[in-house]
Amino acid sequence: MTTPALKYQSQSVAKLYFIAAMVLFAGQILFGVTLGLQYVIGDLFFPYIPFNIARMVHTNLLIVWLLFGFMGAAYYMIPEEAETELHSPALAIALFWIFLIAGAATILGYLLVPYAKLAELTGNDLLQTMGREFLEQPLPTKVGIVIVALGFLFNISMTVLKGRKTAISLVLLMGLWGLALMFLFSFVNPHNLVRDKMYWWFVVHLWVEGVWELILASLLAYVLVKTTGVDREVIDKWMYIIIAFALMSGLLGTGHHFFFIGMPGYWLWIGSIFSALEPLPFFLMAVFAFNMVQQRRRNHPNQAAVLWAVGTSVMGFLGAGLWGFIHTLAPVNYYTHGSQITAAHGHLAFFGAYVMVVIAIISYAMPTLRGRLANSQKSQALEMWSFWVMCIGMGIMVLALTAAGTVQVWLQRLPETNALGFMATQDELRIFYWVRIGGGVMFLIGQFMYFASFFTGGQHVLPGDKHHKHGHDSHGGAGSNPLHAQPAQRLNGRI
């Protein structure tokens, strides 16, 4: 089978990764809605699926599908960036199945065996690593993740080494190597809880607010290079500025997690100052995306991918930047730490920054993996609707959780005497939790619309179509564009 829209045949391994990512994404949201319902119907599915199990499935699926997405993105982008076939497509396919089966077995383990039993069966006594938020995976799974990551990095690094080395592929590689190296701290679990938490953040914060931002920036840069035709020099420069600010603020920004877990008091100052700077890279990212689209030299037929790319920069800024900032200063965080405000921030940040960028690359790459330059107008229209439904659904959820968190702080944290207890406060928050479920269900609907767009027919843009050669739209008028996009303005590509 030939897919002429693909420049390198080995890019096609990405398709497996993207499909698996989307299936796991569906599972993640189903468990998310279940969790939302358990907030108001406390005994739902009890004792079969207690809240802690459902939550573990929800968060672990998120991590695993984002990793599938990142790996798929790398397998897709790197051959094109390096201008050479993948070092070993067979290794990529083998690692895919190993990761998928191990991931599925882990999730089934969570659902079918009591967690303490699972810990016992999987050798947690040999090296205790389980039972810490997000790092709940049994020891064999953790070891498996390391093995898969090493094989994947070997494959990707060898490909880059033998080919052209672009800024985008170097930054992506740095991000992916950083991700794997930081994961090694998940094996560190000291007896002292303060130390345990400190090293735990080495994985969690330095992933999400560190090396993952390199991956995010390179994915976004890649999609913008491909869809706008703006000079690489300009896009590379933006990418470096963004990741420079991301790491310069994010490394010491780890301090905002060290406020109240027993770490020295100076972290209150360091964490406040540097995490206040953390919105900056996300702000730059939004300016960057809009700028590049404005300066575009071509109208790519895949406008849905452009929408996701611009969308991730805006939602990333709102979620990771703004919603992070509202509770990041130590005097504020003293009251909001561990409240529903944290949940609101976590949801919007993950969706805006990481979920949407993976969807952006899938939206760009999937048509080419299926032998098209872009999907039909009908399919793209549905996809763009799914974008808005998901974003608004997420927005409703986040506003509801923010309101819940504010009232929670008001009732439970602020009063010095006669503060309401935790469960009594939760009873007062039920209305917000119901609104959150509404947002969650809307998100689920948006997600199904997105999936449906994969199966929507119509006249797809094929490589043979006139005026469309290898994804490069001509600079011609709207009449030549099957999607009737506006003619591009031609600027000289400077910032």
Add this chain to the structure above:
Amino acid sequence: MSQVHSGFTKQMARNMFYGGTAFFALLFAGLIFDSERRIPERSNDHAITPAVIAGKKVWEVNNCIGCHTLLGEGAYFAPELGNVYKRRGPDFIKAWIASMPTNAPGRRQMPQFNLSEQQLNDLVEFLKWTGEINTENWPPNIEG
């Protein structure tokens, strides 16, 4: 947007990234090194008995963090337990865990973990020790 050459080149941006990252990574490493030295005093490291260690394991292998928070981190579904020893005392904690689930219709339910008397005591010791960590006076009040 402006077509004027800004003079700030890609190479300069790249150097800012490498230089800035290296500088802040070293600074971070230095601060972590210092924190490591202070953790024993701030957390009463000397008071970590075998029971506290065993209690932490009970906490972990039953995935308590999947519903509760501990020092503000975890899930937000069930109460903060960093200060539960002060709020409720040892006997209440043990009796509460032993009597789960409440089976009250519609209420949030905590599973029955079938902990032994020894495990309950260890868990209480762990929560007692956790409550003595210097957390900069967090949480703001006893309700956690």
